Amino acid sequence: MDSTIDxxxxxxxxxxxxxxxxxxxxxxxxxxxxxxxxxxxxxxxxKSAVVNFLAKLxxxxxxxxxxxxxxxxxx
Amino acid sequence: xxxxxxxxxLRSAKSLKSYLARISDATKAxxxxxxxAFPEKTGFTGQDRDExxxxxxxxxxxxxxxxVLIVIGMLLIxxxxxxxxxxxxxxxxxxxxxxxxxxVILWIMIAVSFVMVNFFKWFFNxxxxxxxxxxxxxxxxxxxxxxxxxxxxxxxxVSHTSVGMWAVIFDYGSVYIxxxxxxxxxxxxxxxxxxxxxxxxxxxxxxxxxxxx
Numbered sequence: 001m002d003s004t005i006d007x008x009x010x011x012x013x014x015x016x017x018x019x020x021x022x023x024x025x026x027x028x029x030x031x032x033x034x035x036x037x038x039x040x041x042x043x044x045x046x047k048s049a050v051v052n053f054l055a056k057l058x059x060x061x062x063x064x065x066x067x068x069x070x071x072x073x074x075x
Numbered sequence: 076x077x078x079x080x081x082x083x084x085l086r087s088a089k090s091l092k093s094y095l096a097r098i099s100d101a102t103k104a105x106x107x108x109x110x111x112a113f114p115e116k117t118g119f120t121g122q123d124r125d126e127x128x129x130x131x132x133x134x135x136x137x138x139x140x141x142x143v144l145i146v147i148g149m150l151l152i153x154x155x156x157x158x159x160x161x162x163x164x165x166x167x168x169x170x171x172x173x174x175x176x177x178x179v180i181l182w183i184m185i186a187v188s189f190v191m192v193n194f195f196k197w198f199f200n201x202x203x204x205x206x207x208x209x210x211x212x213x214x215x216x217x218x219x220x221x222x223x224x225x226x227x228x229x230x231x232x233v234s235h236t237s238v239g240m241w242a243v244i245f246d247y248g249s250v251y252i253x254x255x256x257x258x259x260x261x262x263x264x265x266x267x268x269x270x271x272x273x274x275x276x277x278x279x280x281x282x283x284x285x286x287x288x
């Protein structure tokens with residue numbers, strides 16, 4: 001019974017909230033990457049490829065960062 | 076469009092219209108410029124072979140000053156919280172320290188994303204004036220973008236406004252292009268040198284009308 005009560009601490013609620021946030025954030029960066037890909041095909045400049053690469057890098061940063069943050073907040 | 080053909084276009088029409096003299100200084104603008112005349116290695120979906128980009132416009136960078144200040148503020152917050160915790164003599168255990176580090180990393184990631192998203196919005200919110208038409212590429216949010224275009228001969232009225240202190244200091248404003256009935260008005264928002272943009276569109280329209288006889 002005690003362990004059930006411990007599960008619903010303020011810190012655990014925060015953890016749950018952050019996990020939901022991290023999931024949404026990762027999805028956001030994934031959709032952003034695809035949106036940028038479409039726009040880079042619509043407007044072709046010599047920097048479009050670089051911007052497309054930046055969007056991919058951003059997604060990678062969010063993905064790796066989210067995993068790290070997820071591990072850190074579990075402690 | 077190559078440099079030679081751009082120069083040829085400039086030379087051939089220089090005596091005819093004022094816009095070429097007004098925008099000629101922007102022909103060497105980099106691809107990350109917010110005001111570029113006859114940009115090289117630039118194209119768009121649906122561009123015709125005989126169609127040349129005359130102006131490539133983006134919002135003036137000064138419009139993004141508030142966003143820059145927000146990011147600086149966001150990055151300063153973690154730096155202020157740690158000394159504050161020390162000042163309040165809050166003793167963090169190992170678990171709390173890891174939890175706090177996770178929050179700080181998340182916060183910095185959000186700040187970086189804020190910069191990236193604003194950069195992408197600036198880069199892809201583009202207004203293009205070609206020898207045939209005007210194109211407005213809007214990237215307002217993650218879930219939608221809109222590409223609008225109108226042929227030059229459909230344009231009925233061009234006007235511009237420059238409102239506010241920053242607009243005066245940095246010389247930017249909005250250009251409004253009214254097209255034929257039942258079509259919406261185009262708005263080139265916060266673009267540099269709005270007078271030159273208006274003059275360019277008007278001159279291109281006159282050239283187009285005279286060519287059509």
